[in-house]
Amino acid sequence: MKGESPSWPPAASLLEEAADLLVLHRDFAGAVRRCEAGCERLGCGAESSAEVKCSLCVVGIQALAEMNRWREVLSWVLQYYQIPEHLPPKVLELCILLYSKVGEPQVMLEVGSSWLRDQTNKSLPEYSSLLELYLLHVLLPLGRFEGAEELVQGCDALDSEQQQAFLRTICESRCQWTQQKEMHSGGEEQQDAAAETVLGSLSQKLLTMLTLLRRALRSMSSHFYVLPYKKMLLATFLLYLVVVRLDPASPTSLPFIYKLVQLFRQAWTAVFSPMHRPPIQN
Template identity: 80%
Template sequence: MRSEPLTWPPVAAQAASLLEEAADLLVLHRDFAAAVERCEAGCDSLGPGSGTSPVPESSAEVKCSLCVVGIQALAEMNRWREVLSWVLQYYQLPERLPPKVLELCILLYSKVKEPQVMLEVGSSWLRDQTNRGLPEYGGLLELCLLHVLLPLGRFKEAEELVRSCDLLDSEQQQTFLGAICESRRQWAQREEMHSAAEEQEDTATETLLGALSQKLLTVLTLLRRALRSMSSHLCLLPYKKMLLATFLLYLVVVRLDPASPTSLPFIYKLVQLFRQAWAAVFSPVHRSPVKD
């Protein structure tokens, strides 16, 4: 096992050495950032895999393994949002992703409840004629259906994908179509339950708003009656008495200096007069003025 990398091309051997370091950093040392750095260095040494030129099998295997380790390290650092873009920078086209890398990406984004990220990538990979000849195609088709298309409610697209696949026999197609039909039924049932819950919530909200509106209307009606009663009572007060009370209050508060000694007798008489005026204005029964 130790002599096998010696038969590889120098570039692949260097990448394999980086792969071994990355695996040790991931599993043994739990240094995920350093593991990602080793994976990036190994992939960069192998060059971009655009699919336009044949790639040695050894280099392709090492590159795939480097991406697998890198995906796991990024996930451990909770950097799963970077995984797809990080992988595509080394393969450029979604159709060129190795089956193992595509499988890990689908499972990862399904686990974090973001299957829509893999929708376009998975569909492009499955529709590629070259990939249909791979032995992993059937498993990836099922994986994409269960973890991407069906959770997103893409039932029509899933049916078209199954019916257009010549690699599936009639029994396999019926199995997949049955799973799609069952998923559609469950989806519709959840939608009905969700709609019913929303209707109940809207009804409860309308009832609450109606009760609050009724209470507010009652309070406003009582307030209007109170204001009307106060205004009617004030309008019944004689105009001259109101004017006298206002004038006396003005003299006490504004014009008179309470600190002056000469003003004390006058203040006393003025207060007495003010009390008489106040009693005459606001007392319901007329009382004779108090004599000094």
């Protein structure tokens, strides 16, 4: 009947179809649909179906990543395992590596911590390798050194030699982190010093410019009362050139100011007749 849901084959067959769609046909959306159908068919499932369910999730994760839908991966997986502690080691490993690769290790912070602190998971043979993976790709890149030490020291699943090896790794990472932070801080201080030098030079130029501008304004202000409209317009235009059009940071600013003052004097001489020309103050 048209519109009915397709009758999906058993989960193992769906896994085979999903793998073919992912690898051979590059049909990532189709692979995800097969994985979802297989996981729903299995449900909580029995122990014998756990491996098939894990494989379906692995194929689904890869297909989602290929479609650049990596942000959905963790929530997509957890809908089939409910709580982080129940994630299979292979699925947890793939999630840690994926979110580390895309630069979002903090996504796995709580999930990884919950899984590693679970007593049942501590008895798994993959526990030690997953702990190392979590340290190297989640805690240490995020600078969570104290949390890393606490996790290692409180883990009774590790022997003394393993604990010491992990603690040395944490110590080395902390030293590298500190060195990088100091180098970054030193680079910022050098940039600040260079900026202060540039600002000091600009301040001297600006002070000289303002001195010349004050001289021109003082000369202009003493004669505003005798200026008719056109002469006032000329003075306003000259002031506009100084204030608006002049870039005080430009190396050519100061010669331009000197020329502008001379231009103002010439304009003043040309505008006023000798009889009515007020004295120009220096």
